[in-house]
Every structure is written in structure tokens, then in C-alpha cells.
Amino acid sequence: MARMTMIEAIRSALDVSMGKNDDVVVYGEDVGFFGGVFRCTHGLQAKYGVSRCFDAPISELGIVGTAVGMAAYGLKPVVEIQFADYMYPAYDQIVSEAARLRYRSGGDFTCPLVIRMPTGGGIFGGQTHSQSPEALFTHVSGLKTVVPSNPYDAKGLLIAAIEDPDPVIFLEPKRLYNGPFDGHHDRPVTPWSKHALGEVPEDHYSVPLGKAAIRREGEALTIVTYGTMVHVAEAAVAETGIDAEIIDLRTLLPLDLDAITASVRKTGACMVLHEATLTSGFGAELAALVQEHCFYHLEAPVKRVAGWDTPYPHAQEWDYFPGPARVAGALRQIMESR
Amino acid sequence: MARMTMIEAIRSALDVSMGKNDDVVVYGEDVGFFGGVFRCTHGLQAKYGVSRCFDAPISELGIVGTAVGMAAYGLKPVVEIQFADYMYPAYDQIVSEAARLRYRSGGDFTCPLVIRMPTGGGIFGGQTHSQSPEALFTHVSGLKTVVPSNPYDAKGLLIAAIEDPDPVIFLEPKRLYNGPFDGHHDRPVTPWSKHALGEVPEDHYSVPLGKAAIRREGEALTIVTYGTMVHVAEAAVAETGIDAEIIDLRTLLPLDLDAITASVRKTGACMVLHEATLTSGFGAELAALVQEHCFYHLEAPVKRVAGWDTPYPHAQEWDYFPGPARVAGALRQIMESR
Amino acid sequence: MTDTPSLRFHVPEPASRPGGKPDFSNVVIPKAGSVRRPEVDAAPEEMRDLAYSIIRVLNRDGQAVGPWVPDLSPEDLLRGLRHMMTLRTFDARMQTAQRQGKTSFYMQHTGEEAVSCAFRIALGPDDMNFPTYRQAGLLIAHDYPLVDMMCQIYSNEKDPLRGRQLPVMYSSKANGFFSISGNLTTQYVQAVGWAMASAIRNDHRIAAAWVGDGSTAESDFHAALVFASTYRAPVVLNVVNNQWAISTFQGIARGGSGTFAARGLGFGIPALRVDGNDYLAVYAVARWAIERARRNLGPTLVEYVTYRAGAHSTSDDPSAYRPKSESADWPLGDPLLRLKHHLVTIGAWSEERHVQAEAEILDTVVAAQKQAETFGTLHSGSKPSARDMFEDVYAELPPHLRRQRQEVGV
Amino acid sequence: MTDTPSLRFHVPEPASRPGGKPDFSNVVIPKAGSVRRPEVDAAPEEMRDLAYSIIRVLNRDGQAVGPWVPDLSPEDLLRGLRHMMTLRTFDARMQTAQRQGKTSFYMQHTGEEAVSCAFRIALGPDDMNFPTYRQAGLLIAHDYPLVDMMCQIYSNEKDPLRGRQLPVMYSSKANGFFSISGNLTTQYVQAVGWAMASAIRNDHRIAAAWVGDGSTAESDFHAALVFASTYRAPVVLNVVNNQWAISTFQGIARGGSGTFAARGLGFGIPALRVDGNDYLAVYAVARWAIERARRNLGPTLVEYVTYRAGAHSTSDDPSAYRPKSESADWPLGDPLLRLKHHLVTIGAWSEERHVQAEAEILDTVVAAQKQAETFGTLHSGSKPSARDMFEDVYAELPPHLRRQRQEVGV
Numbered sequence A, B: 001m002a003r004m005t006m007i008e009a010i011r012s013a014l015d016v017s018m019g020k021n022d023d024v025v026v027y028g029e030d031v032g033f034f035g036g037v038f039r040c041t042h043g044l045q046a047k048y049g050v051s052r053c054f055d056a057p058i059s060e061l062g063i064v065g066t067a068v069g070m071a072a073y074g075l076k077p078v079v080e081i082q083f084a085d086y087m088y089p090a091y092d093q094i095v096s097e098a099a100r101l102r103y104r105s106g107g108d109f110t111c112p113l114v115i116r117m118p119t120g121g122g123i124f125g126g127q128t129h130s131q132s133p134e135a136l137f138t139h140v141s142g143l144k145t146v147v148p149s150n151p152y153d154a155k156g157l158l159i160a161a162i163e164d165p166d167p168v169i170f171l172e173p174k175r176l177y178n179g180p181f182d183g184h185h186d187r188p189v190t191p192w193s194k195h196a197l198g199e200v201p202e203d204h205y206s207v208p209l210g211k212a213a214i215r216r217e218g219e220a221l222t223i224v225t226y227g228t229m230v231h232v233a234e235a236a237v238a239e240t241g242i243d244a245e246i247i248d249l250r251t252l253l254p255l256d257l258d259a260i261t262a263s264v265r266k267t268g269a270c271m272v273l274h275e276a277t278l279t280s281g282f283g284a285e286l287a288a289l290v291q292e293h294c295f296y297h298l299e300a301p302v303k304r305v306a307g308w309d310t311p312y313p314h315a316q317e318w319d320y321f322p323g324p325a326r327v328a329g330a331l332r333q334i335m336e337s338r
Numbered sequence C, D: 001m002t003d004t005p006s007l008r009f010h011v012p013e014p015a016s017r018p019g020g021k022p023d024f025s026n027v028v029i030p031k032a033g034s035v036r037r038p039e040v041d042a043a044p045e046e047m048r049d050l051a052y053s054i055i056r057v058l059n060r061d062g063q064a065v066g067p068w069v070p071d072l073s074p075e076d077l078l079r080g081l082r083h084m085m086t087l088r089t090f091d092a093r094m095q096t097a098q099r100q101g102k103t104s105f106y107m108q109h110t111g112e113e114a115v116s117c118a119f120r121i122a123l124g125p126d127d128m129n130f131p132t133y134r135q136a137g138l139l140i141a142h143d144y145p146l147v148d149m150m151c152q153i154y155s156n157e158k159d160p161l162r163g164r165q166l167p168v169m170y171s172s173k174a175n176g177f178f179s180i181s182g183n184l185t186t187q188y189v190q191a192v193g194w195a196m197a198s199a200i201r202n203d204h205r206i207a208a209a210w211v212g213d214g215s216t217a218e219s220d221f222h223a224a225l226v227f228a229s230t231y232r233a234p235v236v237l238n239v240v241n242n243q244w245a246i247s248t249f250q251g252i253a254r255g256g257s258g259t260f261a262a263r264g265l266g267f268g269i270p271a272l273r274v275d276g277n278d279y280l281a282v283y284a285v286a287r288w289a290i291e292r293a294r295r296n297l298g299p300t301l302v303e304y305v306t307y308r309a310g311a312h313s314t315s316d317d318p319s320a321y322r323p324k325s326e327s328a329d330w331p332l333g334d335p336l337l338r339l340k341h342h343l344v345t346i347g348a349w350s351e352e353r354h355v356q357a358e359a360e361i362l363d364t365v366v367a368a369q370k371q372a373e374t375f376g377t378l379h380s381g382s383k384p385s386a387r388d389m390f391e392d393v394y395a396e397l398p399p400h401l402r403r404q405r406q407e408v409g410v
């Protein structure tokens, strides 16, 4: 066991996977010699050579498009999109190609690749370094979408994603790279070295895709969330003293619906929480499912707390971000409405 | 008044708009001399000249990207994407650029353009001529998304879209181009000339964006839908005899939430119906909103009926398409569960 | 500023439109045999002229002339002729089958048969094509069963793609034929990625990317050129310029560049232009480009100058946008007739044998069609089930799809 | 097939890395004055050589020589020098302000000042730039108030963009400066669309598109070239090759093409390469390209050969990926010092006056900064409100945003 930041955990997952399987190839913008703008691939080129880890031209389309070809050949490309905000040029290759290759070829060709990308705000990155586009992937049949909330899961899920036979979108909440950020932007962040989930095996292990984790057991209501918001939820729960159960989805698709319904049937109320824009966000799907599957157990409407329906602003970052105060307010509101 | 198909109504909207405003410029693949693969722009080049209506290279990115520049200049581009399935190469220009130009420039530049595209299946078009990607637009702040269900609305909404100061995504259910297809693929389709909403004024008029239409009043439950599914809903209601209220949204964003909540509060039950893939479809947003705003009026969970979470298949088209039988079954199920 | 005249908008127009006289005077055609043949390891800078010419082997008299005459025996050529005849017959039958309602859609190759048929022969068995819908010759010239192609077109119970794909969107890994995407050009950059993978693996296999003239405008074309140029990927980048993209003439995609081959020059990629209706020239140029890739000398861009003689697809009617007789006036002729003429000229073939071969081929195709139809057609007979619809979305059926399949009750 | 050696994967590498000796031997630099100047209406085919050379005016002795010497008076040049000095001082102050926590982010222009400053002077007042984050000289050379720039950087209450944009992502329609996108290259094709619109309207205004070397790999670059070529749009397509894209050397984007200017050749677009650190050469080439556009002769691609002397941004540390002294070894020198040298050489300037000007400019910039800071900085003083966050998403606030704003209580 070692103490790792989420960056180190991701790097370790790549390292372990490249060591184990020669087919794993890592590339993206600034990913090679420099090791990535967030340093997630640092040292891999030196260790595995330029054929296994290299810099790509600034073409997200080209990065994903060539990766589809490589995956069809039989390699296992793990590519980085520098920020999720820059995935749109690759969206066609993801949606029309990677996601559908197995289906449209009747299994003749497959597309086992992993596309990593940092997501989320909280770093004063403005509208092009802060987005959380997960709902644009969950709407696409054929993709799996993963969002870790801590170093342990990040490594285990990334290894599982690399070993998965299908294309996986791996979203890394960048605000969690160095510590469990809970939305209190005016306080210092505890480093991962002080957090239990910063304890990470150095060797190979995996966390299965499609299984949620219960971060906190509780009776009062269920908070369904993922990524950075897991920590915000924890803070809000601690501050309000409301005995909420917190579910960290880890994988959005395939979704661990059983974990959600079991919890909501127990608690009778549900909040869905994410950083992405509210309308048509993944929270809409979660709310729709919860009301469908737990209708007769719900004592209050499923409440969504999410980013506002505006582009991600720069100066108003903390007005935009669904921080502990907003989450706490919503928790109280649910409790009062029952 | 004239009898028009939906194609003729769209053409008439373009014609009226080009005649009224020199700034309106129409282009896209095969849009100029030939008049579009669905003939929606037929005759416009001959009437208004090649500078106002012309063929574009096969680059959806280029079509929308140049349109953003034209709109910023002060023109009013109305561009066609040949099939909605081909909009992905343009998605970055739509999401990162058109949708955010006004916001990010503090109103210094604006982007009043209309992007038309045929959507939906039912023509044995397979996975690349059948998609309904509306949820990929409704998640994006700054866009308006419109889906007409008949010639009258198509013309009025398109004119409203062209006169709108913001970017509008105009989705045309291609299966409705020639008649009100109700999902009974084994029966001949009634032409628009036999339908009241095929009666279309030849001059300028508009149907406001953001206002739904009640296609059928009813007491038993509310069906919230749009596009082709409006007619499928009508057929299923007629066949089951269930007294449903049918809401045709017409505009998905901004959404006419008041019309929905008023109806659901009256009927106490709600079905959401669309052709797009279920998971993270626009129906998720609708279900989430309905349960949030009508929780205490709902006697059964909001039921979503939608396309399956698979790519759109070719041979299994009618297994995929949510036709009248499936809708009728779901209607009965809702009625029984209350 | 206002002392200059005001700006005018320029929209390229084809030389003629319906009702007008076909005009190909802008297509400059060098004499067969007149274009030089550089060594495959020559520097790209040294052969920029080849992007602006047309490599041709067969002259008007049916003789093969010049430095590009390939090393093909009369038997090889007869086989090539047979492939092209088979493709043409196949097209005719399937076109009719679509008109008879046996399937929803079809796309023909008429006039372009030499391109895919000759290219396939030049390629190795383990190489991979990333084709468009207009290269069925890659399958036919590789002896892929006609029945399997037809079953795909009919979406019947033996359709290898289980009814999921639009007709003609074949896939056959075993035959070096990548799954066709209905989205234009997406596969072009994938071919480069496949070739990069082959190089990363120190393999010997190369990739061939395919695109139409109109589709070169798409972004994937650019990405492919960038990545191929940077990583010197072992790939042949093919552009089939058949003059039309549905109703849009090639000038709209080409703009002021003169040729599509020229696109390669800006990337330091050798670019050759070849008479796409000349089986021998296509084969020779393909060999040259494939050898470059195989010898790790990097990518080559090849533009095939040809003409789409038929409609774009069964959904299209070209008489609405081009003169009816344009096809007949196309100056590079018919690839099938030109190869036949050559074979007759060299004494390897005759009118009689040709007529006989036509009959044989028709029999073969009809027999295949009969067999395919025993497995069903789109609207009749057995066909893939709703169960097939839910499979292969993922390797394993996830819970939500299991629920949905249960709802359908299959 | 296995008789050929197996394939090898090729990844371009820069000439040197940290710890190594900088090496620019691959940058071939023609003598100042040695490159010919074609007429603006010359055919693109006639000037392909210009894509592989470098147009230079200022020689080592500080003299302006050759056919590209522009028609600029000493006063014009002094003004240009002042613009570049202002930009450099502005950069230094804002870089420090970021380090002091007054804002979140900043991007410098060090070494590239001539490109945007000289280009702006060549452009007409009503033309429109579609810039990247590294062309603030377009604003400074157009006398856009430094205070407004700083208010944007500070996201304070006078920020014209109401706190919404990352620092340096300016927008000023009145100054012909299109809103900068954080997404690379998206604006390149928009510039072409703007230019097409101007032509459709029979206007006189032209557009200028801007992109970095690394960003030419993006799809929008291709789309821009396709549309500009097809519709002969009145646009100048600028590529600023500053050798680096964050940590990635230009060889990764350029591949085997030799130059970025060469990209234009495949589209029949005249392409010029110019010494980007030579104010006079930049101005002269810009004038030439702008005149072409204005006279309806179509687009021109211009590659500015320069060097990014500083870090990519305040988030970057170049010592991790290139030799520390690489910047000092850059063979085209410092644009500011070269223009200064020229002015001294022609007797229009002196060391003393330069020192004095430096002091004056510093005073001006510091005064602007003081004033800007009275309106707040990112984390202190007054700033845009949460209300500003909800506005301008649409022209009118739709119901759902009204509800959300109410929830915030603003």
C-alpha cells in the first residue's frame, strides 16, 4: 500500500497496465515527453518508449479517430483529452464510431479503448476548463462512463476500464486530483495522504465497472452523486447533521440501479447531485429512474441540485458551483417537505 | 390558405423569410441547385440567386462554423445538416461557439442562426439516417430546440426561429414530411392535404417559440410528446379509448413547463414519449420535472416510452420504433397502476 | 478602402447543367504512358508534379504503354475483367431487387469498377481496407461470397450483420474489409490509426483508406493527413474522384486547388493522380503506393479520376442536376470496355468469349441471388430478430438492456 | 511480404531537450531581401516557392532591404516600436499581477510582439480579426484602452465581459477583435464565414483568421481552408508558428510538410512565409495579403516564423521540456530589439530616447493598472454579480433561468 494523490493513482494504473500488457498504448496532447498538463502520464515515455507513450497533434478528432483504428487492429489505446471541454471535436468519432463498431459489424470488429479526460470546475478555469459533459456520453448506447471520486477507485476503475472489451469514457474530476475537495473553496484542502481512500495498492487490482459504493449509510434520505460532489455531499451532511445515505455511483453507465433503489426504498427520499448543467444532465435520468422505481416509497419529490443552466463563468465560479451551502439548503428543504 | 406538405411548409417559411429579409442566407450540402435531398430548398437558388442559396462542401463543421461567422457579421444564416445523424462534426461549433458567443462576449457578438436537420426513423434508414439527437442540444445552455409535428407549425416555428436573436436548432421529423405518420407502418399514410394542420397560410406568420399546443384534451392522463410521436400518441389514444390529454411541446427549450404542470395536475398521471434512445433522452428531463412539480398530484410514476438503448437498427426498425402498440400498452399499464 | 470595387461572392458552378451540353474541356488528359514513374523511395518534394497530372497506361488503341505498365499476366487481367463484370452484374441485379422492394436501398459502382477491383489485387491478404460504400470490388476481387453480400443487402436471417446495417454497409475482417460507416470519412483517420498500430507492433500489414471527392471536405480527412504525415503511417490514402457528390459537382469540395491529389502536398505526402478507369494504371499506382507503405516509407495519397455513371443511390435521380448524356461524354471511357479492348488487342480475349463470360457471370450472380433469397428478403421470409437488436451493443448485455429486452419479450 | 523488414513507428522529436544544446540548424534562414515579391494578382501556382522560404526585410545591420521593404515612415515605425514595448510591459505587469493573486491566469507574447502589432497597422479599421489568446497586439496597436484589457483580466466590475471569461479572452467588436474562444481553432472557420458574409453583402471589409502552429492540426483549420478556397473568401489566414504548442514542438503538428505555409498549396491558396520577428516584413506581407483579399482575389495563408520566448501561460514551466537557453539561441532574434536597431541605424532613434520611452510606457501601464485595480481584482474589491451569470445566455431570460436566478436570490 502507498499514499497516492489521484494523479499518482491514475499514473499507477497506466503504469501497471502498460507493464502487464504490451498492447496498451498511451497518447494525447503533451502526454509524451512532458507527461501531460496534469502530469498523469509523467515518466511513462521514459519507461516504455516513444512507441507506447507519445505526443499527439492538437486534434481530438485525430486522437480518438486513430485510437478507434488501433483498437480495431487489436491494441488497447488509452488516450487523453486535455480537458473534457475539448472533447467535442472528437464527439463524432466517439458517438458514431467507437460506440457503434461492435454493433454495426455484428461483433466482427470491436473498439476496446479508454478515453480519459479531466472534468469539472473549481479551478477558475472559466467556461473551457470546467465542464462536466457526462450526460453527452450516457445518452449514447455502446459507451460506458466512469467517474471516480478518490485515488483508490481511480486506479481500480481505470484498470477495469482498460481491461474492458468496450469503449470507456473515463472522467477525472480535476478538482480532486490533489485532495478530497468538499466545496469549501475558502479553506485549505486536506491532501489525499490524510484520507483513507488515498491509500492505494501499488500492484494490479480493479474496481468493477457498474457497481456503486455507499460512502455513508443513513436513514433520512439518499443522496445519489459522483465525482467531486461526493465530498461536497459529505461536507453538507456533516454540517446539517441530517442522516443521509450517500451513494457514489462510480460508473454512470452501466448504472447500479439496484443500489439506488434499495437505498431510496429504505430512506424514502432522494437528492440527485452533480456539477454539470441541470437541464438534461445525468441527474434527469437519475430522477426519472428513481421516481419510476421507487414511486411508492418516495415521501417527497426527487430533488436535483446541479450547476445552473449557463456556461461555466469565471468570476462567479462559487456562485455556479453547487457547494455545501446549496446542498445543505436542499437537504433541509427535502426534510421539511416530508 | 393552401394545402402544404411539411416540406412545402418549410420551403415556404424559407421563401417568405428570404423575401422579407435580405440577410437570410440558406446553404448546406446539395441545398443549392438541386434544392436539398428532401427538396426543402427547391427553387430558392433560382429565385434568390447563388449568393443567397448555395451548395456547401461536405463539412458539417464548415457549414456551421462559417454560419457562426456570418451570424456574427450580421447575416441570418439558415443552414441544413442533411441528416441529424451527421451533425456530430458540427457539434463543437454548435456547443462551444454558437451557443456561447453572446454570453462569453458580454453581448458584444451574437449568433442568430438556424440549423435545420431531419430527424427520426421510420424510413428504413438504419443507424445513420434515423437518429433523434434532441437531448444533445437541450443539455446545452444558449441553444433553443424546436421540433414541429405538422406543416402549420413547421412554417410558423421556422419563421419564428429565423426571427429569433439566438441560435435555434430546428429538428424536422422526416417521417412527417409527407403526411401525419402515426406509426402504423403497414397502412398507407394519409397525406397532409387531408389533415387540418396541412392548411398553411402562404404569407408570413409565426408560431411562438416556447409554447406547447394541446393536441387533444383529456382527463385520464397526460401524454407529453413532440414530433412524429404526437401522431403515434393520437393513434394509441384512439385505439385504447383512454381519455388522454396530448401535449405537443413544439419547443423543447425553452420548455412550456406551465402547460405540462397544468395538465398533469388535472389528470394525475403522465407519460413521456419520444423516439430517441431512452437513457438520458429528453424524456428524462421531462419526467424529472413532472415528478418535481406535480409530485403531490401524481397517482402513478411518470412513465417513459422511448427508443431502446441501442443504435437504430435497419431490419428491426419496427421493433425499435415506439409504435402505437407499445404506446397503447403503456397507457393501459398506467391506468391499471392507479 | 472604398476606392476598391466592392466584394463579390463566388460560388463554383459545374461546366453544364441539365439541358446543357456536357463539357469536360477542363479535364486535362495527358497521353497514356507520358507520365514519369519515380522510384518508390524518391523524396516527396521531387514528385509534386504528379499531383497535377494523370497517370495512364492504356491508350486509345488498347495498348499498355509507358513506365507504369504493370507486371500483370493476361490471366491476371482476365481475372480482373471478370471481377469488374461480376460487380457490374451484381449491381444491376441488386438495383432491380431494390426496385422490387426486396430491400430498402442500394448503391451502384457503374463506371468505377476498376478502382476497387484493381486495388484489391495489388494489396496483400492481411492488409486492411477502410472502405466507403462504393468499393464493393474490394470484396468481389477477394472472392468474398456474393451470397453473403446479398444476405447483408436483404437484412435476412443469414445477414452477417444481423439486420442492423443499411444495405451495402458490409464488414468482413477476414477479407480485410473494415465495417463501413454511414458517416462519411470517419473511417479515413481510423485507417491511419490501424496503420500506426501495425507499425507500433512491428507488423508487416498496411492499411488503405478510402474516401470520395466530396468527402475530402470532412474533418477526418485532415486529421488523417496530419497523423499520417507526422507518424509516417504505413497507409495508402485513396480519394475516388468520381466528379459528383450526390448533386454537388467536385468543384465545391475541391475549390481552387486544381486536384484532390494536391491536398497531400501540404503535408509532404507523395500524391499521385491516376486514370481511375484504367485497370492497369490503377493497379500499377496502387502497387507503388503499397510498396512505399510496406517498406516503411510512409503514406501516399492517390486520386483516382473517374466518373459516377449511375445515380448516387437508389434514392437519387441525377437528371435533376446534370446533363443526361454527361456520362457518355466522360473522356476516360468505361473501365470494363477499356480492359476488354486491351485484352482483345493483345489477343487474349474475343467478343465471343466476352458474351459467353457475361452469360456465365449472370448465371453465377443469379444463382447466388436465388440462394440468398431462400434466407429471406427485407420484407419477407425469415429475418434477424428483435433479440439481435439488443446484442453487441456491449460485449455483455448490461442490466438496463436486459430489462428493455424483457419488455419486448424476446 | 515478410521479405520486407518489419514496420517501425516514427515519432518526431525536437532537436534538443532540457540539458541538451539548443539546435536550430534545421531552420533555414534566407538572407534579408532575397525573396521575390510577386504581384498581388499573380496566380497561386506561380508562387509555391514562397511557402518554403522566409520573407525578410531587416538585415543584421539593421537595414531594410529588398523588394518587400514597406512604405512606412520613421514615425510609423516609432509608433510600432511603442506598441511592441507597451505590449511587453503590459505582459510583464500582468504576469506579476497573476503571481500576486490578482487574477487566475495570464498569457504572454514575449518574442512574438511584431506579429499582431504590425498586422493591425496593415488592416483597415472596419476589418475583423478572429484572434487567439496571443494577439493582444491587435488591441494595443489599435489603441484599445489598457484599462479595459486589465479589467477583463481582473474579472472586476468594469470587465466588459462581466466576469464570464478567462483572463485575456478579450472581445471588442468596435476594435475589430472577435471574442476569443478557449477552444482552439474554432474561430478560424468563423473568420471565413464572416468574410463570406462580407462578400455576400458586397461590402469592402475583410477578415483575418489567427491560429498557432499546434492548432493547425484541428479540424476547423481544414474546414476554413476548404471554404476559403471554394468561395474565394476575402480573408487572411494567419498561422503563428512560435515553434511550440505548450510542451509539444512544432514537428508534431507539421509532420513531413516542411512548413505550415505549405498547407495552403493543396488548396490553391497562395501561401507566404515571413520572418515573424521582423516588424517591417510582417507589415509588408500583411499588406500584400490584405490587398489580395480586398481586391477580391481571395484568401492568402501567411505563416509567421517566430519563437515563444516565455512560458505557454502562467500554468506552464518550459524548462521541463526544452533547453533553458533555447530562446536566446533563436536565430531570428527579438522583434523589439530588431526594430529598435533599425530605427537607430536610420537615425530616427537612440539609446537614450529608448530608455526614456521605456520609462514613459511603464508609467502609462502602471497608471492603467492602478486605475483598473480601483474597480477590483479577481479576489478583492467589487466584481460582477451572480446576476451577471444568468444574463446573455439568451437575449431574453427564459423561464427556467428566471427560476434558477430566483433560487440564487439575485
Ligand SMILES: Cc1ncc(C[n+]2csc(CCOP(=O)(O)OP(=O)(O)O)c2C)c(N)n1
Residues within 6 Å of the ligand: B029, B058, B082, B086, C134, C182, C183, C184, C211, C212, C213, C214, C215, C216, C242, C244, C245, C246, C308, C312
Ligand atoms: C457526415 C456525413 N455527411 C453527409 C452525408 C450524406 N451523404 C451521403 S453520400 C454523400 C455524398 C458523398 O460524395 P463523395 O464523397 O464524392 O462520394 P461518392 O458518393 O461520389 O462515391 C453525402 C453528402 C453522410 N453520409 N455523412
Ligand SMILES: Cc1ncc(C[n+]2csc(CCOP(=O)(O)OP(=O)(O)O)c2C)c(N)n1
Residues within 6 Å of the ligand: A029, A058, A082, A086, D134, D182, D183, D184, D211, D212, D213, D214, D215, D216, D242, D244, D245, D246, D308, D312
Ligand atoms: C480544442 C482544444 N484542445 C486543446 C486545448 C488546450 N491547449 C490550449 S493552448 C494549447 C497549445 C496551442 O499551441 P499553438 O496552437 O501552437 O499556439 P501557441 O500557444 O503556441 O500560441 C493547447 C493544447 C484547447 N484550448 N482547445
Ligand SMILES: [Mg+2]
Residues within 6 Å of the ligand: C212, C213, C214, C240, C241, C242, C243, C244, C245, C246, C308
Ligand atoms: Mg464523388
Ligand SMILES: [Mg+2]
Residues within 6 Å of the ligand: D212, D213, D214, D240, D241, D242, D243, D244, D245, D246, D308
Ligand atoms: Mg505555438
